[in-house]
Amino acid sequence: MPSELEFEKPLSELKNKIQELKGFMEKNGLDLSGEVRRLEEHLDELTEETYNHLSAWQRVQIARQPGRPTTLDYIKGVCTEFIELHGDRNFRDDPSIVGGVGLIDGKPVTIIGHQKGRDTKENIHRNFGMAHPEGYRKALRLMKQAEKFGRPVVMFIDTAGAYPGMSAEERGQSEAIARNLLEMAGLRVPTISFVTGEGGSGGALGLGITDRVYVLQYAWYSVIAPESAAAILWKDSTQASRAAEVMRITGPDLVDLGIADELIQEPKGGAQKDPAAMVATVREKIIESLRELAKKPIDELLTERYDKYRDMGEYVER
Template sequence: MLTYLDFERPIAELENRIADLRKTADNGEVDVEQEIRRLEVKTKKLLRDTYSKLTPWQKAQVARHPERPHFKNYVEGLTEEFIPLAGDRAFADDQAIVGGLATIDGRKVVLMGHEKGDDTASRLKHNFGMAKPEGYRKAIRLMKLADRFGLPVVTLVDTPGAFPGVQAEERGQAEAIARATEQCLELKVPMVSVIVGEGGSGGAVAIAAANKVLMFEHAIYSVISPEGCASILWRTSDKAADAAEAMRITAKHLKELGVIDRIVKEPLGGAHRDPAKAISRLKDAVLEEVDALSGMDEREILSQRRSKFLEMA
Protein backbone atom coordinates (compact mmCIF):
# COMPACT_ATOMS: atom_id res chain seq x y z
CA MET A 1 0.00 0.00 0.00
CA LEU A 2 1.29 3.44 -0.97
CA THR A 3 2.59 5.62 1.85
CA TYR A 4 1.09 9.12 1.72
CA LEU A 5 2.94 12.25 2.77
CA ASP A 6 1.27 14.84 5.01
CA PHE A 7 0.47 17.23 2.16
CA GLU A 8 -1.10 14.37 0.19
CA ARG A 9 -3.98 13.78 2.61
CA PRO A 10 -6.69 15.13 0.24
CA ILE A 11 -5.32 12.83 -2.47
CA ALA A 12 -5.29 9.91 -0.04
CA GLU A 13 -8.94 10.49 0.84
CA LEU A 14 -9.98 10.42 -2.81
CA GLU A 15 -7.93 7.33 -3.63
CA ASN A 16 -9.25 5.51 -0.58
CA ARG A 17 -12.77 6.40 -1.66
CA ILE A 18 -12.08 4.96 -5.11
CA ALA A 19 -10.71 1.77 -3.53
CA ASP A 20 -13.87 1.41 -1.41
CA LEU A 21 -16.07 1.89 -4.48
CA ARG A 22 -14.11 -0.74 -6.40
CA LYS A 23 -14.85 -3.23 -3.62
CA THR A 24 -18.52 -2.41 -3.97
CA ALA A 25 -18.30 -2.87 -7.72
CA ASP A 26 -16.66 -6.27 -7.23
CA ASN A 27 -19.72 -7.39 -5.30
CA GLY A 28 -21.80 -6.78 -8.42
CA GLU A 29 -24.63 -5.24 -6.41
CA VAL A 30 -24.22 -1.59 -7.46
CA ASP A 31 -22.97 0.02 -10.69
CA VAL A 32 -20.43 2.60 -9.51
CA GLU A 33 -18.19 2.81 -12.57
CA GLN A 34 -19.34 6.30 -13.49
CA GLU A 35 -18.61 7.60 -9.98
CA ILE A 36 -15.19 5.89 -10.00
CA ARG A 37 -14.30 7.54 -13.31
CA ARG A 38 -15.38 10.93 -11.98
CA LEU A 39 -13.27 10.52 -8.86
CA GLU A 40 -10.26 9.32 -10.88
CA VAL A 41 -10.40 12.46 -13.02
CA LYS A 42 -10.68 14.58 -9.88
CA THR A 43 -7.78 12.74 -8.23
CA LYS A 44 -5.52 13.15 -11.23
CA LYS A 45 -6.23 16.87 -11.38
CA LEU A 46 -5.59 17.26 -7.66
CA LEU A 47 -2.36 15.28 -7.96
CA ARG A 48 -1.19 17.43 -10.87
CA ASP A 49 -2.11 20.67 -9.10
CA THR A 50 -0.43 19.58 -5.86
CA TYR A 51 2.83 18.47 -7.48
CA SER A 52 3.05 21.49 -9.75
CA LYS A 53 3.49 23.82 -6.78
CA LEU A 54 5.45 21.84 -4.20
CA THR A 55 7.52 23.88 -1.77
CA PRO A 56 11.23 23.02 -1.35
CA TRP A 57 10.41 21.33 1.96
CA GLN A 58 7.67 19.24 0.36
CA LYS A 59 10.13 18.24 -2.38
CA ALA A 60 12.53 17.15 0.35
CA GLN A 61 9.80 14.87 1.70
CA VAL A 62 9.18 13.42 -1.77
CA ALA A 63 12.93 12.91 -2.31
CA ARG A 64 13.04 10.90 0.92
CA HIS A 65 9.91 8.86 0.23
CA PRO A 66 10.63 5.27 1.32
CA GLU A 67 9.06 3.85 -1.84
CA ARG A 68 11.17 5.78 -4.32
CA PRO A 69 13.36 3.48 -6.43
CA HIS A 70 16.59 2.38 -4.75
CA PHE A 71 19.92 1.51 -6.34
CA LYS A 72 18.98 -2.16 -6.63
CA ASN A 73 15.82 -1.14 -8.53
CA TYR A 74 17.87 0.97 -10.93
CA VAL A 75 20.21 -1.95 -11.52
CA GLU A 76 17.23 -4.15 -12.39
CA GLY A 77 15.62 -1.53 -14.63
CA LEU A 78 18.68 -0.02 -16.31
CA THR A 79 21.03 -2.91 -16.95
CA GLU A 80 21.09 -6.15 -18.89
CA GLU A 81 24.05 -7.32 -16.81
CA PHE A 82 25.57 -6.14 -13.54
CA ILE A 83 28.68 -7.60 -11.91
CA PRO A 84 29.08 -6.15 -8.38
CA LEU A 85 32.61 -5.43 -7.16
CA ALA A 86 33.14 -5.26 -3.41
CA GLY A 87 35.63 -3.76 -0.99
CA ASP A 88 38.22 -1.00 -0.93
CA ARG A 89 41.19 -3.42 -0.82
CA ALA A 90 42.21 -1.86 2.49
CA PHE A 91 39.62 -2.15 5.26
CA ALA A 92 36.13 -3.43 4.40
CA ASP A 93 33.21 -3.47 1.98
CA ASP A 94 30.91 -0.54 2.70
CA GLN A 95 27.39 -1.49 1.65
CA ALA A 96 26.22 2.15 1.58
CA ILE A 97 27.87 2.48 -1.83
CA VAL A 98 27.30 -0.35 -4.28
CA GLY A 99 29.03 -0.56 -7.63
CA GLY A 100 30.36 -2.73 -10.38
CA LEU A 101 30.56 -3.41 -14.10
CA ALA A 102 27.30 -3.01 -16.00
CA THR A 103 25.82 -3.16 -19.46
CA ILE A 104 23.15 -0.56 -20.27
CA ASP A 105 21.49 -1.02 -23.65
CA GLY A 106 24.65 -2.64 -24.98
CA ARG A 107 27.01 -0.01 -23.56
CA LYS A 108 29.66 -1.14 -21.06
CA VAL A 109 29.95 1.17 -18.05
CA VAL A 110 31.01 1.30 -14.42
CA LEU A 111 27.82 1.88 -12.43
CA MET A 112 27.78 2.84 -8.77
CA GLY A 113 25.55 4.60 -6.29
CA HIS A 114 24.17 4.88 -2.80
CA GLU A 115 21.83 2.19 -1.49
CA LYS A 116 19.61 3.14 1.45
CA GLY A 117 17.71 -0.14 1.84
CA ASP A 118 13.95 -0.57 1.84
CA ASP A 119 13.20 -2.32 5.15
CA THR A 120 14.68 -2.30 8.65
CA ALA A 121 17.22 -5.06 8.01
CA SER A 122 18.46 -3.71 4.68
CA ARG A 123 18.58 -0.12 5.97
CA LEU A 124 20.86 -1.22 8.77
CA LYS A 125 22.95 -3.27 6.35
CA HIS A 126 23.39 -0.29 4.01
CA ASN A 127 23.67 2.23 6.87
CA PHE A 128 20.79 4.28 5.41
CA GLY A 129 22.96 5.20 2.43
CA MET A 130 25.54 7.01 4.57
CA ALA A 131 28.96 5.89 3.40
CA LYS A 132 32.07 5.52 5.54
CA PRO A 133 35.66 6.11 4.30
CA GLU A 134 35.87 2.60 2.89
CA GLY A 135 32.81 3.34 0.74
CA TYR A 136 34.48 6.31 -0.90
CA ARG A 137 37.71 4.36 -1.28
CA LYS A 138 35.74 1.64 -3.02
CA ALA A 139 34.33 4.33 -5.33
CA ILE A 140 37.88 5.50 -6.06
CA ARG A 141 38.92 1.93 -6.89
CA LEU A 142 36.00 1.56 -9.30
CA MET A 143 36.74 4.88 -10.99
CA LYS A 144 40.37 3.89 -11.49
CA LEU A 145 39.17 0.61 -12.98
CA ALA A 146 36.95 2.55 -15.39
CA ASP A 147 39.91 4.69 -16.43
CA ARG A 148 42.08 1.63 -16.99
CA PHE A 149 39.58 -0.02 -19.31
CA GLY A 150 38.12 3.10 -20.92
CA LEU A 151 34.63 2.67 -19.51
CA PRO A 152 32.22 5.58 -18.87
CA VAL A 153 31.21 6.08 -15.23
CA VAL A 154 27.57 6.46 -14.20
CA THR A 155 26.74 7.29 -10.58
CA LEU A 156 23.36 7.47 -8.83
CA VAL A 157 23.32 9.71 -5.78
CA ASP A 158 20.86 9.20 -2.92
CA THR A 159 22.32 9.96 0.50
CA PRO A 160 21.55 12.26 3.42
CA GLY A 161 25.34 12.67 3.69
CA ALA A 162 28.47 10.81 4.65
CA PHE A 163 28.36 8.85 7.90
CA PRO A 164 29.18 11.29 10.75
CA GLY A 165 30.29 8.71 13.33
CA VAL A 166 33.52 8.82 15.34
CA GLN A 167 34.78 5.61 13.71
CA ALA A 168 34.47 7.16 10.25
CA GLU A 169 36.41 10.23 11.33
CA GLU A 170 39.10 8.02 12.86
CA ARG A 171 39.50 6.24 9.53
CA GLY A 172 39.83 9.48 7.57
CA GLN A 173 36.34 10.41 6.39
CA ALA A 174 37.22 13.91 5.18
CA GLU A 175 40.32 12.71 3.34
CA ALA A 176 38.40 9.89 1.66
CA ILE A 177 35.69 12.28 0.44
CA ALA A 178 38.31 14.72 -0.87
CA ARG A 179 40.18 11.92 -2.66
CA ALA A 180 36.97 10.62 -4.24
CA THR A 181 36.07 14.10 -5.48
CA GLU A 182 39.61 14.49 -6.85
CA GLN A 183 39.34 11.15 -8.63
CA CYS A 184 36.07 12.26 -10.28
CA LEU A 185 37.81 15.36 -11.62
CA GLU A 186 40.81 13.38 -12.88
CA LEU A 187 38.86 10.76 -14.81
CA LYS A 188 39.84 10.52 -18.46
CA VAL A 189 36.55 8.82 -19.34
CA PRO A 190 33.06 10.37 -19.49
CA MET A 191 31.22 10.62 -16.18
CA VAL A 192 27.47 11.16 -15.73
CA SER A 193 25.92 11.53 -12.29
CA VAL A 194 22.25 11.62 -11.36
CA ILE A 195 20.76 12.94 -8.12
CA VAL A 196 17.91 10.45 -7.80
CA GLY A 197 16.76 11.27 -4.27
CA GLU A 198 18.77 13.14 -1.65
CA GLY A 199 22.08 14.69 -2.58
CA GLY A 200 23.54 15.51 0.79
CA SER A 201 26.76 17.46 1.29
CA GLY A 202 30.23 16.08 0.50
CA GLY A 203 28.81 12.58 0.73
CA ALA A 204 27.05 13.30 -2.55
CA VAL A 205 29.68 15.46 -4.28
CA ALA A 206 32.30 12.74 -3.73
CA ILE A 207 30.71 10.68 -6.52
CA ALA A 208 28.96 13.50 -8.39
CA ALA A 209 31.76 15.78 -9.67
CA ALA A 210 30.87 14.68 -13.19
CA ASN A 211 30.89 16.00 -16.75
CA LYS A 212 27.10 16.04 -16.65
CA VAL A 213 25.00 16.18 -13.50
CA LEU A 214 21.35 15.23 -13.91
CA MET A 215 18.66 15.50 -11.28
CA PHE A 216 15.22 14.03 -10.87
CA GLU A 217 12.45 16.62 -10.83
CA HIS A 218 11.60 16.10 -7.15
CA ALA A 219 15.10 15.28 -5.86
CA ILE A 220 17.08 17.66 -3.62
CA TYR A 221 20.78 18.61 -3.60
CA SER A 222 22.33 20.66 -0.82
CA VAL A 223 25.42 21.34 1.25
CA ILE A 224 23.55 20.32 4.42
CA SER A 225 20.12 18.91 5.22
CA PRO A 226 17.33 21.44 5.86
CA GLU A 227 17.10 20.17 9.45
CA GLY A 228 20.84 20.56 9.96
CA CYS A 229 20.83 24.07 8.54
CA ALA A 230 17.86 25.06 10.73
CA SER A 231 19.60 23.66 13.83
CA ILE A 232 22.65 25.82 13.13
CA LEU A 233 20.84 29.04 12.20
CA TRP A 234 17.79 28.91 14.48
CA ARG A 235 18.86 26.31 17.05
CA THR A 236 15.81 24.21 16.18
CA SER A 237 14.96 21.76 13.43
CA ASP A 238 11.39 23.09 13.46
CA LYS A 239 12.56 25.73 10.97
CA ALA A 240 13.55 23.10 8.39
CA ALA A 241 10.95 24.36 5.89
CA ASP A 242 12.40 27.88 6.09
CA ALA A 243 15.91 26.51 5.65
CA ALA A 244 14.87 24.47 2.61
CA GLU A 245 13.41 27.58 1.01
CA ALA A 246 16.52 29.66 1.69
CA MET A 247 19.04 27.05 0.51
CA ARG A 248 17.54 26.64 -3.00
CA ILE A 249 17.77 22.86 -2.93
CA THR A 250 15.36 22.00 -5.75
CA ALA A 251 16.20 20.91 -9.29
CA LYS A 252 14.70 24.09 -10.75
CA HIS A 253 16.82 26.35 -8.55
CA LEU A 254 20.00 24.35 -9.10
CA LYS A 255 19.52 24.33 -12.87
CA GLU A 256 19.20 28.14 -12.78
CA LEU A 257 22.39 28.35 -10.71
CA GLY A 258 24.28 26.07 -13.11
CA VAL A 259 24.98 23.44 -10.45
CA ILE A 260 23.18 20.76 -12.47
CA ASP A 261 22.86 20.36 -16.22
CA ARG A 262 19.54 18.64 -16.77
CA ILE A 263 16.28 17.88 -14.99
CA VAL A 264 14.72 14.45 -15.54
CA LYS A 265 10.94 14.66 -15.32
CA GLU A 266 9.26 12.27 -12.90
CA PRO A 267 5.92 10.50 -13.38
CA LEU A 268 2.91 12.40 -12.06
CA GLY A 269 2.99 12.20 -8.27
CA GLY A 270 6.69 11.36 -8.04
CA ALA A 271 8.96 8.43 -8.91
CA HIS A 272 7.51 6.36 -6.07
CA ARG A 273 4.12 6.22 -7.84
CA ASP A 274 5.52 4.70 -11.03
CA PRO A 275 9.11 3.48 -10.49
CA ALA A 276 9.27 1.68 -13.87
CA LYS A 277 8.43 4.85 -15.81
CA ALA A 278 10.86 6.90 -13.71
CA ILE A 279 13.69 4.44 -14.35
CA SER A 280 12.88 4.34 -18.08
CA ARG A 281 13.10 8.14 -18.32
CA LEU A 282 16.34 8.10 -16.38
CA LYS A 283 17.81 5.47 -18.69
CA ASP A 284 17.01 7.53 -21.80
CA ALA A 285 18.57 10.66 -20.28
CA VAL A 286 21.73 8.89 -19.07
CA LEU A 287 22.34 7.14 -22.40
CA GLU A 288 21.86 10.40 -24.28
CA GLU A 289 24.48 12.11 -22.13
CA VAL A 290 26.92 9.18 -22.23
CA ASP A 291 26.67 8.98 -26.02
CA ALA A 292 27.25 12.73 -26.39
CA LEU A 293 30.33 12.62 -24.16
CA SER A 294 31.73 9.52 -25.86
CA GLY A 295 32.51 11.63 -28.91
CA MET A 296 35.01 13.71 -26.92
CA ASP A 297 38.69 12.86 -26.49
CA GLU A 298 40.45 12.63 -23.09
CA ARG A 299 41.66 16.23 -23.11
CA GLU A 300 38.19 17.58 -23.91
CA ILE A 301 36.59 15.42 -21.22
CA LEU A 302 39.02 16.65 -18.55
CA SER A 303 38.78 20.27 -19.66
CA GLN A 304 34.98 20.30 -19.80
CA ARG A 305 34.62 18.76 -16.33
CA ARG A 306 37.16 21.00 -14.64
CA SER A 307 35.81 24.16 -16.28
CA LYS A 308 32.30 23.26 -15.18
CA PHE A 309 33.22 23.16 -11.51
CA LEU A 310 35.71 26.06 -11.59
CA GLU A 311 32.94 28.29 -12.94
CA MET A 312 30.92 27.60 -9.78
CA ALA A 313 33.70 28.80 -7.50
Protein backbone atom coordinates in the same frame (compact mmCIF):
# COMPACT_ATOMS: atom_id res chain seq x y z
CA MET B 1 5.68 0.37 -0.23
CA PRO B 2 5.82 4.19 -0.04
CA SER B 3 4.11 5.67 2.98
CA GLU B 4 1.52 8.42 2.70
CA LEU B 5 2.61 11.99 3.30
CA GLU B 6 0.37 14.51 5.04
CA PHE B 7 -0.29 16.59 1.90
CA GLU B 8 -1.24 13.42 -0.02
CA LYS B 9 -4.10 12.45 2.33
CA PRO B 10 -6.85 14.32 0.40
CA LEU B 11 -5.83 12.38 -2.73
CA SER B 12 -5.92 9.10 -0.82
CA GLU B 13 -9.34 9.88 0.66
CA LEU B 14 -10.75 10.69 -2.79
CA LYS B 15 -9.30 7.47 -4.25
CA ASN B 16 -10.92 5.48 -1.45
CA LYS B 17 -14.24 7.20 -2.06
CA ILE B 18 -14.09 6.25 -5.75
CA GLN B 19 -13.31 2.63 -4.88
CA GLU B 20 -16.18 2.52 -2.39
CA LEU B 21 -18.57 3.92 -4.98
CA LYS B 22 -17.46 1.34 -7.56
CA GLY B 23 -17.95 -1.42 -4.99
CA PHE B 24 -21.42 -0.09 -4.13
CA MET B 25 -22.35 -0.06 -7.84
CA GLU B 26 -21.22 -3.65 -8.32
CA LYS B 27 -22.91 -4.90 -5.16
CA ASN B 28 -26.28 -3.25 -5.82
CA GLY B 29 -26.37 -3.40 -9.61
CA LEU B 30 -26.67 0.39 -9.93
CA ASP B 31 -25.25 2.57 -12.69
CA LEU B 32 -23.40 5.45 -11.08
CA SER B 33 -20.74 5.68 -13.78
CA GLY B 34 -21.41 9.38 -14.31
CA GLU B 35 -20.68 10.16 -10.66
CA VAL B 36 -17.58 7.95 -10.73
CA ARG B 37 -16.34 9.73 -13.84
CA ARG B 38 -16.82 13.14 -12.22
CA LEU B 39 -14.92 12.03 -9.12
CA GLU B 40 -12.09 10.62 -11.26
CA GLU B 41 -11.86 13.91 -13.16
CA HIS B 42 -11.74 15.76 -9.84
CA LEU B 43 -9.00 13.39 -8.66
CA ASP B 44 -6.94 14.11 -11.79
CA GLU B 45 -7.34 17.86 -11.24
CA LEU B 46 -6.48 17.62 -7.55
CA THR B 47 -3.43 15.46 -8.31
CA GLU B 48 -2.18 18.00 -10.87
CA GLU B 49 -2.77 20.87 -8.46
CA THR B 50 -1.03 19.09 -5.57
CA TYR B 51 2.14 17.98 -7.35
CA ASN B 52 2.52 21.08 -9.52
CA HIS B 53 2.65 23.36 -6.47
CA LEU B 54 4.84 21.48 -4.00
CA SER B 55 6.89 23.42 -1.47
CA ALA B 56 10.61 22.74 -1.14
CA TRP B 57 9.99 20.85 2.10
CA GLN B 58 7.35 18.65 0.47
CA ARG B 59 9.87 17.76 -2.24
CA VAL B 60 12.40 16.84 0.45
CA GLN B 61 9.79 14.56 2.02
CA ILE B 62 9.16 12.82 -1.30
CA ALA B 63 12.91 12.37 -1.83
CA ARG B 64 13.04 10.46 1.48
CA GLN B 65 10.10 8.19 0.71
CA PRO B 66 10.69 4.44 1.03
CA GLY B 67 10.02 2.64 -2.21
CA ARG B 68 12.04 4.97 -4.41
CA PRO B 69 14.43 3.02 -6.68
CA THR B 70 17.86 2.43 -5.13
CA THR B 71 21.18 2.08 -6.94
CA LEU B 72 20.73 -1.70 -7.15
CA ASP B 73 17.25 -1.18 -8.64
CA TYR B 74 18.68 1.11 -11.31
CA ILE B 75 21.49 -1.35 -12.01
CA LYS B 76 19.01 -4.19 -12.43
CA GLY B 77 16.89 -2.10 -14.81
CA VAL B 78 19.57 -0.47 -16.96
CA CYS B 79 22.13 -3.29 -17.26
CA THR B 80 21.77 -6.47 -19.27
CA GLU B 81 24.63 -7.93 -17.21
CA PHE B 82 26.32 -6.76 -14.01
CA ILE B 83 29.15 -7.94 -11.76
CA GLU B 84 29.38 -6.29 -8.33
CA LEU B 85 32.88 -5.63 -7.02
CA HIS B 86 33.69 -5.32 -3.33
CA GLY B 87 36.22 -3.78 -0.98
CA ASP B 88 38.65 -0.86 -0.93
CA ARG B 89 41.77 -3.12 -0.77
CA ASN B 90 42.65 -1.38 2.47
CA PHE B 91 40.14 -1.92 5.29
CA ARG B 92 36.84 -3.59 4.33
CA ASP B 93 33.84 -3.57 2.03
CA ASP B 94 31.33 -0.79 2.77
CA PRO B 95 27.79 -1.93 1.84
CA SER B 96 26.47 1.66 1.86
CA ILE B 97 28.20 2.15 -1.51
CA VAL B 98 27.79 -0.46 -4.23
CA GLY B 99 29.61 -0.65 -7.54
CA GLY B 100 30.78 -2.85 -10.35
CA VAL B 101 30.84 -3.37 -14.09
CA GLY B 102 27.76 -3.74 -16.26
CA LEU B 103 26.63 -3.73 -19.87
CA ILE B 104 24.44 -0.82 -20.98
CA ASP B 105 23.42 -0.60 -24.62
CA GLY B 106 25.91 -3.39 -25.30
CA LYS B 107 28.87 -1.44 -23.88
CA PRO B 108 30.79 -1.97 -20.61
CA VAL B 109 30.19 0.74 -17.99
CA THR B 110 31.33 1.14 -14.39
CA ILE B 111 28.40 1.95 -12.08
CA ILE B 112 28.75 3.25 -8.52
CA GLY B 113 26.14 4.54 -6.08
CA HIS B 114 24.89 4.97 -2.55
CA GLN B 115 22.69 2.13 -1.38
CA LYS B 116 19.92 2.49 1.20
CA GLY B 117 17.88 -0.39 2.65
CA ARG B 118 14.27 -1.38 2.13
CA ASP B 119 13.57 -2.15 5.80
CA THR B 120 15.13 -1.52 9.20
CA LYS B 121 17.36 -4.59 9.07
CA GLU B 122 18.76 -3.76 5.64
CA ASN B 123 19.12 -0.07 6.50
CA ILE B 124 21.25 -0.99 9.51
CA HIS B 125 23.38 -3.20 7.23
CA ARG B 126 23.66 -0.39 4.66
CA ASN B 127 24.14 2.26 7.38
CA PHE B 128 21.15 4.13 5.89
CA GLY B 129 23.23 4.92 2.79
CA MET B 130 25.76 6.95 4.78
CA ALA B 131 29.18 5.82 3.60
CA HIS B 132 32.36 5.32 5.63
CA PRO B 133 35.74 6.35 4.16
CA GLU B 134 36.28 2.81 2.85
CA GLY B 135 33.10 3.28 0.78
CA TYR B 136 34.58 6.30 -0.96
CA ARG B 137 37.90 4.47 -1.37
CA LYS B 138 36.06 1.55 -2.95
CA ALA B 139 34.36 4.01 -5.30
CA LEU B 140 37.71 5.56 -6.20
CA ARG B 141 39.23 2.13 -6.83
CA LEU B 142 36.44 1.37 -9.29
CA MET B 143 36.78 4.78 -10.97
CA LYS B 144 40.51 4.27 -11.51
CA GLN B 145 39.86 0.76 -12.80
CA ALA B 146 37.34 2.24 -15.26
CA GLU B 147 39.92 4.78 -16.38
CA LYS B 148 42.49 2.03 -16.93
CA PHE B 149 40.15 0.07 -19.20
CA GLY B 150 38.48 3.06 -20.86
CA ARG B 151 35.01 2.52 -19.39
CA PRO B 152 32.65 5.46 -18.74
CA VAL B 153 31.42 5.88 -15.16
CA VAL B 154 27.79 6.30 -14.04
CA MET B 155 27.10 7.42 -10.45
CA PHE B 156 23.87 7.34 -8.41
CA ILE B 157 23.68 9.76 -5.48
CA ASP B 158 21.23 9.18 -2.63
CA THR B 159 22.54 9.87 0.85
CA ALA B 160 21.73 12.13 3.78
CA GLY B 161 25.50 12.59 4.10
CA ALA B 162 28.72 10.72 4.80
CA TYR B 163 28.77 8.85 8.11
CA PRO B 164 29.93 11.38 10.77
CA GLY B 165 30.94 8.94 13.50
CA MET B 166 34.28 8.87 15.29
CA SER B 167 35.36 5.62 13.61
CA ALA B 168 34.91 7.17 10.18
CA GLU B 169 36.86 10.28 11.18
CA GLU B 170 39.66 8.13 12.58
CA ARG B 171 39.97 6.34 9.24
CA GLY B 172 40.11 9.59 7.27
CA GLN B 173 36.58 10.42 6.15
CA SER B 174 37.41 13.97 5.02
CA GLU B 175 40.57 12.89 3.20
CA ALA B 176 38.72 10.08 1.40
CA ILE B 177 36.04 12.45 0.09
CA ALA B 178 38.58 15.14 -0.83
CA ARG B 179 40.67 12.55 -2.71
CA ASN B 180 37.60 11.53 -4.71
CA LEU B 181 36.90 15.15 -5.68
CA LEU B 182 40.47 15.59 -6.89
CA GLU B 183 40.56 12.33 -8.84
CA MET B 184 37.10 12.77 -10.40
CA ALA B 185 38.07 16.19 -11.70
CA GLY B 186 40.80 14.61 -13.82
CA LEU B 187 39.34 11.19 -14.59
CA ARG B 188 40.09 10.49 -18.26
CA VAL B 189 36.78 8.84 -19.13
CA PRO B 190 33.25 10.23 -19.56
CA THR B 191 31.35 10.51 -16.27
CA ILE B 192 27.71 11.19 -15.42
CA SER B 193 25.80 11.27 -12.13
CA PHE B 194 22.16 11.21 -11.07
CA VAL B 195 20.87 12.69 -7.80
CA THR B 196 18.02 10.22 -7.29
CA GLY B 197 16.84 11.14 -3.79
CA GLU B 198 18.85 12.90 -1.11
CA GLY B 199 22.09 14.68 -1.96
CA GLY B 200 23.57 15.56 1.41
CA SER B 201 26.82 17.52 1.71
CA GLY B 202 30.25 16.01 1.00
CA GLY B 203 28.74 12.55 1.26
CA ALA B 204 26.91 13.25 -1.99
CA LEU B 205 29.68 15.30 -3.57
CA GLY B 206 32.08 12.37 -3.15
CA LEU B 207 30.36 10.80 -6.18
CA GLY B 208 29.28 14.00 -7.88
CA ILE B 209 32.14 15.67 -9.80
CA THR B 210 31.08 14.48 -13.24
CA ASP B 211 30.70 15.75 -16.81
CA ARG B 212 26.92 15.68 -16.52
CA VAL B 213 24.88 16.00 -13.33
CA TYR B 214 21.20 15.08 -13.58
CA VAL B 215 18.74 15.59 -10.75
CA LEU B 216 15.41 13.86 -10.42
CA GLN B 217 12.34 16.09 -10.18
CA TYR B 218 11.76 15.58 -6.45
CA ALA B 219 15.37 15.08 -5.34
CA TRP B 220 17.41 17.59 -3.31
CA TYR B 221 21.13 18.40 -3.28
CA SER B 222 22.77 20.68 -0.73
CA VAL B 223 25.71 21.35 1.55
CA ILE B 224 23.51 20.50 4.53
CA ALA B 225 20.12 18.95 5.32
CA PRO B 226 17.27 21.41 6.04
CA GLU B 227 16.92 20.25 9.67
CA SER B 228 20.62 20.84 10.35
CA ALA B 229 20.57 24.22 8.62
CA ALA B 230 17.56 25.30 10.71
CA ALA B 231 19.31 24.18 13.89
CA ILE B 232 22.32 26.35 13.00
CA LEU B 233 20.46 29.40 11.66
CA TRP B 234 17.54 29.60 14.09
CA LYS B 235 18.52 27.13 16.83
CA ASP B 236 15.37 25.19 15.98
CA SER B 237 15.37 22.09 13.76
CA THR B 238 11.57 22.25 13.47
CA GLN B 239 12.13 25.22 11.14
CA ALA B 240 13.30 22.76 8.46
CA SER B 241 10.56 23.72 6.02
CA ARG B 242 11.62 27.37 6.25
CA ALA B 243 15.26 26.39 5.70
CA ALA B 244 14.40 24.25 2.67
CA GLU B 245 12.76 27.25 1.00
CA VAL B 246 15.63 29.69 1.50
CA MET B 247 18.41 27.19 0.70
CA ARG B 248 17.15 26.52 -2.87
CA ILE B 249 17.96 22.82 -2.77
CA THR B 250 15.28 21.36 -5.04
CA GLY B 251 15.74 20.06 -8.58
CA PRO B 252 14.39 23.14 -10.41
CA ASP B 253 16.54 25.42 -8.22
CA LEU B 254 19.65 23.35 -8.93
CA VAL B 255 19.13 23.61 -12.67
CA ASP B 256 18.47 27.38 -12.43
CA LEU B 257 21.69 27.81 -10.42
CA GLY B 258 23.75 25.75 -12.86
CA ILE B 259 24.54 23.07 -10.26
CA ALA B 260 22.66 20.40 -12.23
CA ASP B 261 22.57 20.13 -16.01
CA GLU B 262 19.04 18.82 -16.41
CA LEU B 263 15.91 18.00 -14.45
CA ILE B 264 14.66 14.42 -14.97
CA GLN B 265 10.88 14.16 -14.72
CA GLU B 266 9.48 11.60 -12.30
CA PRO B 267 6.15 9.75 -12.47
CA LYS B 268 3.32 11.79 -10.99
CA GLY B 269 3.80 11.79 -7.23
CA GLY B 270 7.39 10.60 -7.35
CA ALA B 271 9.60 7.73 -8.46
CA GLN B 272 8.21 5.55 -5.65
CA LYS B 273 4.79 5.56 -7.35
CA ASP B 274 6.13 3.83 -10.48
CA PRO B 275 9.74 2.62 -9.99
CA ALA B 276 9.83 0.71 -13.30
CA ALA B 277 8.93 3.83 -15.28
CA MET B 278 11.56 5.85 -13.40
CA VAL B 279 14.28 3.28 -14.09
CA ALA B 280 13.34 3.21 -17.80
CA THR B 281 13.59 7.01 -18.00
CA VAL B 282 17.02 7.00 -16.36
CA ARG B 283 18.23 4.23 -18.69
CA GLU B 284 17.31 6.31 -21.74
CA LYS B 285 19.14 9.33 -20.32
CA ILE B 286 22.26 7.26 -19.56
CA ILE B 287 22.39 5.92 -23.14
CA GLU B 288 21.80 9.37 -24.61
CA SER B 289 24.45 11.03 -22.42
CA LEU B 290 27.14 8.41 -22.95
CA ARG B 291 26.65 8.57 -26.73
CA GLU B 292 26.98 12.36 -26.61
CA LEU B 293 30.09 12.33 -24.39
CA ALA B 294 31.76 9.55 -26.41
CA LYS B 295 31.95 11.89 -29.42
CA LYS B 296 34.25 14.33 -27.60
CA PRO B 297 38.05 13.96 -27.34
CA ILE B 298 39.00 13.30 -23.73
CA ASP B 299 41.13 16.45 -23.42
CA GLU B 300 38.18 18.56 -24.56
CA LEU B 301 35.97 16.76 -22.05
CA LEU B 302 38.42 17.47 -19.21
CA THR B 303 38.59 21.16 -20.14
CA GLU B 304 34.79 21.39 -20.16
CA ARG B 305 34.60 19.58 -16.83
CA TYR B 306 37.12 21.95 -15.27
CA ASP B 307 35.30 25.03 -16.62
CA LYS B 308 31.93 23.64 -15.50
CA TYR B 309 32.90 23.61 -11.83
CA ARG B 310 35.03 26.75 -11.92
CA ASP B 311 32.10 28.71 -13.34
CA MET B 312 29.62 27.70 -10.62
CA GLY B 313 28.46 30.42 -8.28
CA GLU B 314 28.39 34.21 -8.46
CA TYR B 315 30.65 36.66 -6.71
CA VAL B 316 31.68 40.30 -6.87
CA GLU B 317 35.26 41.57 -6.64
CA ARG B 318 35.88 44.98 -5.09
